[in-house]
Amino acid sequence: MAPSKLRLRQSEHPASSDAHHLARDKIQSLLQLAGISLDGQQPWDLQVHDARLYERVLSQGTLGLGEAYMDGWWDCQCLDQFVFRALRAGLRERVGVSAYEAWLALRGVVANLQSKARASIVGEHHYDLGNQLYRCMLDSHMTYTCGYWRTAEDLEHAQQDKLDLVCRKLDLQAGQRVLDIGCGWGSFAEFAARRYGAEVVGITISQEQAELAQRRCADLPVEIRLADYRTLDESFDHVVSLGMFEHVGWKNYRTYMQVVRRCLSDHGLFLLHTIGSNQSGVHGDPWMDKYIFPNGDLPSIAQIGKAIEPDWVMEDWHNFGADYDRTLMAWHANFEQHWEQLAVDYDLRFQRMWRYYLLSCAGAFRARKNQLWQIVLSKHGVHGGYRSLR
Template sequence: MDRSKLPLHPDDIELSAGDGFRARDKVESLLERAGIVLNGNQPWDIQVLDPRAYSRILSQGSLGLGEAYMDGWWECEQLDEFIHRALRADLEAQIRVGWYDAWQLLRGLLANLQSKARAFMVGEQHYDLGNQLYQCMLDSRMTYTCGYWRNAADLEQAQASKLDLVCRKIGLQPGDRVLDIGCGWGSFAEFAARNYSAEVVGITISREQAELARVRCSGLPVEIRLQDYRDLHESFDHIVSLGMFEHVGWKNYRTYMQVVQRCLRDKGLFLLHSIGANQSGLHTDTWIDRHIFPNGGLPSIAQIGKAIEPDWVMEDWHNFGADYDLTLMAWYANFEQHWGELAAHYDQRFYRMWRYYLLTCAGAFRARDIQLWQIVLSKGGVADGYRSLR
């Protein structure tokens, strides 16, 4: 989007002394409700370095807060805890909706932001940032979804536990043909093929993911495709989708479920692993949309429920959203540890953007503002009942 068309571009903000003081007082008062002290000495207190930040935050909300951080207008030692406290105190509700938020809502109503013509945008902007970045940040399998930490001591164990949990939840057997919608760099496909002797077809909208996944799964009964889910017309014993549904969009939830319905054999199971919202919405956080995941959206329970009626039986609904806090903090630790070698490829503004992304998302899961669901669905119901696994 042309930045000149956006309201309150930082270079265009001019405040009188009175306006500046009022904006500062308003921000200070809001932060106090969350136990955050403006320019305080606790690690979750923010240090404002440019007074224009106050008006930018008040007028642009989430977008202004994040972009002001990227521009170095404010600092915070413990961003994750700052966001955790701000969300628990519901500070965002106290800031009026800005122009960009209203525009995002209107776009979500009028347009299908996740149409087939736009489907590959998130792959190009986010997942094709460079495999080195993700190799440095993720576990050895490059699993870019929430780990399962119940009996795990570190990220590697948490991701292995999650992949195994998925296989056990769908009752995976040797020789089963499995579809992985949004296969990433092939972590599930490789795990299922190696450990359960399954045949896997993985699809992704990222060229870099597809290339690396093919290398990772070389010699295994795995096929990796660069393909939109809407183009699938074949049968599978089971279907999984790990961390892809967030890119489907509310206008396509029903279509997505119909595609899975036509591709899943009658006695098969479908496991949906997705971040979820506590409230139904038509667009995602405005800063996340612009800088991290374009055209994304988090489904609610109501939206998923409507999409699966009347074709599916919901066999199990498992929420382990608190584990995403641990996962994101582990990713951040890896990112920081390897920044020295990444700095040759990414500038300082990217560093601040990525740090903000990982830590604020960790804070949001810690605040239970967003969730992580694994949902098991069947066609007509499991005959003798489904046994939930944890």
């Protein structure tokens, strides 16, 4: 589905009130801490088109900053560099918590935003935006998770190397049965079946993903289901989850791990590939929650640790979060390269929204505020010890 057609709001005359000048001065002093200027000459400087920006950011925080960009109130030649510098300097913490973010925190404590009844929301909002968008942005196999750039020189090889790394970490053998929780468009299922001879069951909550994955894997021992993970109760040699745990929610981490445990054979391995946060929280970024991943929630080491205790043995914990910066920049380059083709179905405001999503995330990973973890778990511990692979 394509977003509704909305026009960018035009610049208006700057307000002349004392409040406006105070807001501008405060924003300017904050930005200087990160080496960023207003209307400066560096590629990471903000070019302000609407003076209402300053008060909007101070009152609404990251939500106001992102929405103002979508509305055309400001631009930046290198948005990723701006976000990187702002986060490294701790500017978000200096601005403080907005009323909207406080409401998100309260909502995250009181409600289970990722309950079974609400599981399909993110699928409909994000993953069902249209397969053509993701075909244009991703690699040829439509792998929508972080690539592995240890030796790769381009996105295609980085994604293939990541999928192969997952299979090698599982010591995947021909004929073994694998559960892929959050299978996306079937990239891992296809790779594991074609390259390693595995039998794969993939589940997703996205109708668009399920239909395409079923077509792609029609000639392989792969079954794609439109299902919630909580419905699973059957045995598999291994379980993988690549880029889905971010949608589980902190209230459901324990349930998620219990489901995986009941589906995994006693001698099997579970590989969890997830974005991670440096600190525990109960909600995602306000702008990201509203426009990109509704009800998304990044887990921390402590939250994952609590969820797996005492039922799992942690065999390996691999962080290659810096690789997500390079992956996102490659996705952004593909998106912009194919924009003329995509503009038939998506408007200019969507372009600015999607650009802000990709580049702000790249900046966050570059600043090491977000991580990418691959965690290998076993039920009883690998006899003789697990051999870590990189």
